[in-house]
């Protein structure tokens with residue numbers, strides 16, 4: 230059998246949830262174009278589509294609301310847990326580690342439907358992010374329920390819609406590293422919570438979800454377009470990877486990137502933001518000219534989350550809020566297939582001795 234480093238190009242399983250990168254650029258959730266879904270549907274509808282192939286988002290909304298309100302009643306306990314966890318780690322705990330720990334402690338109910346069990350986890354994630362963010366997010370929107378649980382009460386409709394689109398685009402992406410980790414855990418017949426925890430742990434790395442944080446840190450490290458130009462050329466000379474560019478599957482374009490870039494364009498409204506957007510576009514231009522590489526969802530995605538007021542270390546947790554749906558759908562699909570994932574390894578150690 231041929232060896233493919235990083236399993237690139239290897240078909241490692243069957244799925245009916247999404248197709249990624251057909252014709253080098255498209256993304257479809259159960260046959261629907263994900264970009265069209267951002268125009269016509271909400272995250273809750275797309276979540277239902279991904280989990281149970283129905284665009285009726287009511288069951289998900291109801292279950293999310295029920296669990297979010299439960300969490301709100303436990304506000305003090307959860308906030309205390311977060312503070313305790315922070316104090317155990319005096320140097321500061323990354324919110325992804327907090328999220329992983331908090332989700333891990335969650336309870337599962339045998340009586341839950343698939344939608345209820347993931348809505349419970351989703352509500353926990355959103356509540357933990359809101360507690361960490363310390364924003365007042367208790368006024369929930371009927372239309373953009375999940376997005377409104379993450380944004381401050383005074384967020385505009387435009388901001389809610391932008392975050393709703395971001396969550397839709399984060400929701401699912403085939404056999405990416407964190408989803409594959411989730412499926413490996415599911416394949417042993419482990420529980421959903423454990424599988425989601427595997428997903429969170431895997432998403433944290435900078436070659437995966439963490440790229441959005443690194444991308445914005447890079448953009449923020451330059452004060453002017455000229456500085457950015459010089460800086461990127463010298464990083465490329467040093468053969469450094471520029472976070473937020475390139476993709477393991479898309480070969481032509483990441484279709485999610487123009488949607489998020491467009492939102493940044495719409496939301497920038499002050500000199501600082503405008504300058505930052507110009508810096509980002511210059512980096513994008515240089516990467517295209519010098520490396521023929523396109524921005525992936527994380528480059529302008531990070532910038533969008535910054536425009537929406539999130540601190541950099543909350544970007545990947547927001548990614549979790551969106552992607553937990555995809556992880557859950559893959560968990561259920563893998564459980565249904567009931568095949569243990571157990572690949573072989575090419576031995577490169579010492580010969581027999």
Ligand SMILES: CC(C)(COP(=O)(O)OP(=O)(O)OC[C@H]1O[C@@H](n2cnc3c(N)ncnc32)[C@H](O)[C@@H]1OP(=O)(O)O)[C@@H](O)C(=O)NCCC(=O)NCCS
Pocket residue numbers: 435436437438440469470471472473474475476477478520522525526527
């Ligand atoms: C996502 C990623 C892992 C895809 O990897 P891949 O398609 O397997 O490509 P490789 O890592 O093998 O790189 C192929 C070539 O392109 C270069 N390249 C790929 N991404 C690059 C980047 N972001 N910056 C600079 N060069 C890059 C590599 O250095 C390599 O060059 P070489 O052939 O001269 O050695 C890779 O593009 C990357 O590390 N990007 C940055 C992290 C990121 O944004 N991740 C989020 C993904 S949604």
